[in-house]
Amino acid sequence: MDINVQFYAADTAAELRYAVVAARCGGQWVLSRHRERGTWELPGGHREPGEDIDAAARRELYEETGYRAGKYTNLGPLYTTPAFVDEVIEMYLAEDLHTEDDGQHLDEDEFLTVEKIHIDTLCEMVMRGEIPDAKTQLAVLKVKRLLDARKA
Numbered sequence: 001m002d003i004n005v006q007f008y009a010a011d012t013a014a015e016l017r018y019a020v021v022a023a024r025c026g027g028q029w030v031l032s033r034h035r036e037r038g039t040w041e042l043p044g045g046h047r048e049p050g051e052d053i054d055a056a057a058r059r060e061l062y063e064e065t066g067y068r069a070g071k072y073t074n075l076g077p078l079y080t081t082p083a084f085v086d087e088v089i090e091m092y093l094a095e096d097l098h099t100e101d102d103g104q105h106l107d108e109d110e111f112l113t114v115e116k117i118h119i120d121t122l123c124e125m126v127m128r129g130e131i132p133d134a135k136t137q138l139a140v141l142k143v144k145r146l147l148d149a150r151k152a
Contacts, residue, residue, distance in 0.1 A: 017046055017047055017087055017088065017089075018044060018045065018046050018047065018087065018088075018089045018090070018135075019044050019045065019047065019053055019054075019056045019057035019060055019089070019090050019091075019092065020042050020043070020044035020057075020078075020089055020090075020091050020092070020135045020136070020139055021042060021043050021044055021057050021060065021061045021069075021072075021091075021092045021093075021094045022042050022075070022091070022092065022093050022094065022139045022140065022142075022143045023042070023043060023061055023065065023067060023069060023093075023094040023095075023097055024093070024094065024095050024097065024119075024143075025067065025097040025116055026116075027118060028116035028117055028118050028119075029042075029116065029117055029118070029119055029122055029140075029143075030042075030043065030065050030067060030097070030114060030115075030116055031043075031114070031115055031116075031117055031122075031136075032064055032065070032114055032115075033114075033115060039131070039132060039133050040115075040117075040125065040130070040131050040133070040136065041131075041133045041135075041136050042135070042136045042139055042140070043060055043061050043064040043065050044057075044060050044064075044089075044135065045059075045060040045063070045064070053090045054072065054074075054092075057072065057090070057092045057094075058072070061094055064114070065114050066099050066114075067094075067097045067098065067099050068097070068098055068099070069094035069095060069096055069097050069098075070095065070096030070097075070098070071094070071095045071096050072092050072093070072094055072095075073092065073093040073095070073146075074090065074091075074092055075091035075092060075093055075139060075142050075143070075146070076090075076091060076142075077089065077090055077091070078090075078091060078134075078135055078138055078139075080134065080135075089135050091135070091138070091139045091142065093143055093146065119140070119143065119144055119147065120144075122140045122144075123140060123141065123144050126140055126141060
């Protein structure tokens with residue numbers, strides 16, 4: 001059996017298929033609880049054809065939570081399993097949240113409820129295994145480290 005392993009450059013937009021957004025609202029973070037999977041996840045989703053990955057992050061945050069952000073910080077890429085798939089997820093920190101109509105704009109196949117949780121609680125949930133979603137785990141821990149560095 002032949003195995004072809006490819007590695008991808010993060011700066012090639014064609015490979016960026018998914019965006020995840022760690023969104024801070026006051027002192028808490030906006031998470032979605034997927035009703036079918038029962039998992040806590042940061043807002044995010046796939047990029048539409050021809051859509052810029054930054055625009056996908058802004059759109060997904062709005063659709064899944066009803067929030068828009070005044071400031072976005074790119075947290076870098078996540079290569080989910082580079083030896084097996086070509087999926088690259090771009091992670092963002094969204095701050096200065098505001099809402100225009102306080103409602104979600106979900107796709108018909110999305111079943112999400114939105115909750116706000118403190119970053120320290122999220123980190124504890126990650127460490128206890130209560131958040132099994134890898135992209136959410138990594139984004140939460142990166143955001144915590146970034147916020148700690150800002151305080152120092």
